[in-house]
Amino acid sequence: MNTPSRPTDARQTGRSAIQIGALVPLTPPGWVHAGRHLLAGLQLAVHEVNAAGGIAGRPLELVVRDTAADPQKAAAAIDELAGLGVAAVAGEYHSVVARAAAARADALGLPFLCSSAVLDALTEQPTPWVARLAPVQSRGWQMYADFLLGQGHRRIALATQPSVYWAAGAGVLRDHVAPRGGTVVELDMRELTPAAVCDRLVDERATAVLLLVGYPEPAVALVKAVRGDPRLAEITIGAPAGQPEFAEWAAWLGRDGAAVPFLRYLPQHLGPLGDRVSAALHASLAEAPSFVAFEGYDTVAVLAEVLRAHDTDRERIAAAWADVAVEGTRGPIRFSRMPGIGVWQWAWAPIQVVDRDPAELGRFRVLHAG
Structure with missing residues (x-):
């Protein structure tokens, strides 16, 4: 099942949207509850970016694809999203699915910021195209x-x-x-x-x-x-x-x-940003947000910052992982290269x-x- 995003943001401004692909498990055998929380975080961050003027006046738009915990669906979605011209891909919860998505994104030269999957070997070889927020397994x-x-x-x-x-x-x-x-x-x-x-x-x-x-x-x-x-x-x-x-x-x-x-993957205490986002997520989910929802929000926060600096140029986006310095809901986010990990990694996510x-x-x- 493909889940389209609401195109209202682009119509409201009259300017073409910057599209970000989003991989999320929304149907079984995927962990649907986790997928719902991940998507809620992604959507809230996109809404807030657009409410603040978007990216140089252009709105962000999520192009959501349901992976259903299927690696083949995820790889096919990466192909489709690359063809649609998305600037980058975000999301995914299941590690084995994220691994398939990362391999395809690397092959196509499409930036992929993985939100939740923790498997150390997210890629077989080191790649400049993939970064990850979740701590390694x-x-x-x-x-x-x-x-x-x-x-x-x-x-x-x-x-x-x-x-x-x-x-x-x-x-x-x-x-x-x-x-x-x-x-x-x-x-x-x-x-x-x-x-x-x-x-x-x-x-x-x-x-x-x-x-x-x-x-x-x-x-x-x-x-x-x-x-x-x-x-x-x-x-x-x-x-x-x-x-x-x-x-x-x-x-x-x-x-x-x-x-x-x-x-x-939460800190002992959330700061002001985390508290505000927690309240907003609680309202949209009608239940307490999980750490996965915060991972979704932080993913878009990072991508928005990179897009502000580099627009939609995929090579420049991927080259910018090393320079990321974003205040996330769970602390300052920076990426580095860790021994044995082939992707750009937020090394000190709270656990x-x-x-x-x-x-x-x-x-x-x-x-x-x-």
């Missing part, structure tokens, strides 16, 4: 492993499904935990029912089980099974990929979904480990930050 998941180790967990089980993203995350955890005296055991969800996972957790004497699986299923069924097993009353359920961030998690699981630590408070599901407790 290795940094976030190592911090998550440090949190678990600090809580005394030395026998950690991973409930896994086949995926480049899950495999990369499992590797980060295994490589970080083992040298520090811990053990990581992988449980293949293709072969095990939730009840069988519970039996294995008991046999392995695991003190934590991490959900490296699809959402809502089998993640929801697995949480319910573990929470309902009296043998596992003391086990910690973790979700480093951030499934509990969204309100639908609490709707699916109720109190069973509380006290499940996960990663989110927290949080969970939902069992006493108040809508409230998050910060357990660890870095």
Whole structure:
């Protein structure tokens, strides 16, 4: 499904719009709730840029394409958007999808600012065309492993499904935990029912089980099974990929979904810009905005600044990643080259480990930050 943007901004000014492509998962099997938050952030920032006069008097316009968590759809969308003449492409939530989009953008010479995907190997080779706001998976998941180790967990089980993203995350955890005296055991969800996972957790004497699986299923069924097993009353359920961030998690699981630590990319306290944007996003979403919505807003804020300096010249846009200095909702944004990362990277995006408070599901407790 293609989701067109509203063309009203261009008509209001009488000047041609500067178009930005936006890749967003808006239909299953994509994580639709995440896609809705990402799009809300993108749209709010575009609205504010246009309300302030646009880019040298020209309005911004999003050209939205639904990826539905399909790498082939994302690559095809990049081809289409490049042909339409967009100045750059923004967005995407799913790492494997963003990787396909980044590869195609690199091949076509189209600037791509990735909002949310964290997979370290976003591109096979270094590229000047791609930049990213989300922190790399290795940094976030190592911090998550440090949190678990600090809580005394030395026998950690991973409930896994086949995926480049899950495999990369499992590797980060295994490589970080083992040298520090811990053990990581992988449980293949293709072969095990939730009840069988519970039996294995008991046999392995695991003190934590991490959900490296699809959402809502089998993640929801697995949480319910573990929470309902009296043998596992003391086990910690973790979700480093951030499934509990969204309100639908609490709707699916109720109190069973509380006290499940996960990663989110927000600072301890938002500044004035973050507070203002948070209120506006809350109003448009009719619920508290996730970190993904802030990532969407910051993506357009960066692109708008680059466009003001370099107009729609794609080569000049890509060459400008190194010079970006933008105050985002979650702190100052600058890009650099990190060892082993092939794209321009916001190296110090904030990271927290949080969970939902069992006493108040809508409230998050910060357990660890870095």
